[in-house]
Amino acid sequence: MEGFDEDWFVGVSVSKGALFLPLQKLLTNYLLTVGFVLFLTTIAVFKLSKYIVSPVERLVAATSDFATGKAVTPLNEKTYQEIDRLNQTFTAMTKKLAQRERGHKKSTLIIETTDNGVIAVNKKTMKITTFNRTCEKLFHLPRYEVVNRTVNEVMQKSDNFKQFVLSSRVLEFVGEEKNKKFELQCSFHQNIYHFFISISSLPSIESEEIHDEMLIVINDLTEKRQMERELVRSEKLKVVGQMAAGLAHEIRNPLAIIRGFIQLFGKEEEVKKNHYDLIIKEIDRVNYFITDLLNLSNPKSSEELKKTKINSLLEDMLILQKSQLKMKGIDIEKEFEELPTVLIDPGKLQQVFINIIQNAVEAIEEDGVVTIKTKHLALENKIAISILDTGCGMNTTTIEKLGTPFYSTKQTGTGLGLATSFRIIEEMNGTIVVSSEEGRGSKFVITLSY
Ligand SMILES: Nc1ncnc2c1ncn2[C@@H]1O[C@H](COP(=O)(O)OP(=O)(O)OP(=O)(O)O)[C@@H](O)[C@H]1O
Ligand SMILES: [Mg+2]
Incomplete structure (x- = not known):
């Protein structure tokens, strides 16, 4: 055999374990070193990624909090330069936006709490974009039925709104940019309202040059006019x-x-x-x-103050008027609520009822209805007596002059009936509110405290 062609041989016997031991040691050391290095690298990578990613994550969380309207605490902690700058920009931006938001809320609050009605209309689409709380009350219209609807749509929905648009002729001002101011009288549900209207053009948010909205401000002067009268x-x-x-x-x-x-x-x-x-x-x-x-x-001071049952007083008075009402074919409808007694001079109050019912009877030419209602306004400690008729009604001039001594539209009238009635109720610290529509009828509401 080649290489073994000599006669002498030296044999060396080494156990397999001893032979591989150094090699195994080397391998173990190698593996340990590699493992250690891998471990260290993993920790370093983990730490580094936390260092880089955590601030970004916090920023993302803060951004989404801000977007959903939650409170955002300023991101002040120190990280690496890029994120620091991003944090600063973000904090400045949230501050500015919060400031703007506060400004916006304040303007909305002013519009919502003002006594003036505020309506904004887009001139192109004729859609109503703003309709404040005062307008809701004035027109008896909830905002959700108005905003984003066209003026015509809302006019079909509400008679009051239709009346207002037609009598103020606001639609004629759509093309104009000049401010308009004028006084107006409207009748909502038989009640006469006096308004001071101001119409102006509203510049668009994008550019001061473009006036794409019409702003209508309604100042309700009804109470002031009543006081003047x-x-x-x-x-x-x-x-x-x-x-x-x-x-x-x-x-x-x-x-x-x-x-x-x-x-x-x-x-x-x-x-x-x-x-x-x-x-x-x-x-x-x-x-x-x-x-x-x-x-x-100069009415005599009331010496005859008595705890009076108003419903009985009305019943007694109706007995006296019965034959007169029957003769004219007038029906009487009564809706009486249980009432507390009121300390008044019953004779004088009866005189007021007679004057008002007499007028109602005279206003009805033939066949009609006089409705008498009493109501207990428990929350205000008051009672209300309403007398409604289906007579000829009154025009605005007559309503305005009601209660003026000697004012009468009747040939034989003295014009003292209502003047005396107003005076008596005033003396009782009560109120008389009159509403009427020509051709449809009138309503007199007397309110007294108990
Ligand atoms: N219910 C009513 N319907 C229509 N018009 C009314 C009514 N009540 C009052 N008026 C109007 O108010 C005016 C004044 O009323 P008031 O009672 O003071 O006087 P008069 O009825 O004319 O006269 P008098 O009561 O002294 O006989 C009346 O002339 C009438 O035009
Ligand atoms: Mg009269």
């Missing part, structure tokens, strides 16, 4: 009072003398008695008129 009325009453006092003195004394003599003549000359009676009746009429005048301007 009240003032004028009480001024007039004062004058009437002075005049009445003079008249009473000058007319009553001679009347009393004439009356006395005629009574005397009547006794003596039986034939002419009828004529004398007539003269006395007329003199008495003049006297009653003067009493009315005096009561109107």
Whole structure:
């Protein structure tokens, strides 16, 4: 055999384990070193990635919190340069946006809490973009039924809104950029409203040059006008009072003398008695008129205050009016609620009811309905009495003049009925609110505290 062709051989015997031991040691050391290095590298990579990724994750979380409207705490901690800059930019941006948000909320709050009605309309689409709380109350329209709808759509939905748009002629101002200011009168559900309207063009958010919205601001002057009317009325009453006092003195004394003599003549000359009676009746009429005048301007203080059951008072009065109502074919409808007693002079209140019902009867030409309702306004400690008729109604001039002494549209009217009634209710610290629509009827609501 090749290589073994000599006669002598040296044999070396080494165990397999001893032979591979150094090799195994080497391999173990190698594996340990590699493992250690791998372990160290993994830790380093983990630490490094945490260092890089964590701030980014925090920023992402803060961004999504901000986007969903949650509160964001400023990202102040120090990281590496790029993220630091990103954090600073983010914090500055959130601050600015929060500031802008606060400004926006404040403007919205102002629009929502102002007593003025605010409506904004897009001139191109004619869609309503703003309709504040005052408008909701004024037009009895919830905002969700108005915003993003066109003016025409809302007009079909609400009679009040339609009335307002038509009488203010706001649609004619769509093409104009000049501001318009004017006063307006509208009748919503038989109630007359006085408005001061201001119409202006609103610049668009994108550019000051483009005026794509129309802004309508409605200032409700109804209460102010009512107060002014009240003032004028009480001024007039004062004058009437002075005049009445003079008249009473000058007319009553001679009347009393004439009356006395005629009574005397009547006794003596039986034939002419009828004529004398007539003269006395007329003199008495003049006297009653003067009493009315005096009561109107200077009512006697109520000495007859009694705990009064208003429903019974109304029932009693209706018994007295029954025949008159029947003759004209007028139906009476009653809706009485249980009421607490009210401390008033019942005679005077009855006079008010009679005056108002008399007017209702006179307003109905033939066949109609007079509805009398009483209501307990427990929350306000008040009671309300409404008298509604289906008569001729009143125009705005008449409504405005109601309660003015001597104002009458009737040929034989003295125009003192309502003036006296207003005065009596005023004396009782109550209120009378009148609403009416020509051709449809009128409503008188008396409110009294108990
Ligand atoms: N229910 C009503 N319907 C229609 N018009 C009314 C009604 N109540 C009052 N008016 C109007 O108000 C005016 C004033 O009423 P008021 O009662 O003060 O006087 P008058 O009825 O004319 O006269 P008087 O009551 O002294 O006989 C009336 O002339 C009438 O035009
Ligand atoms: Mg009258």
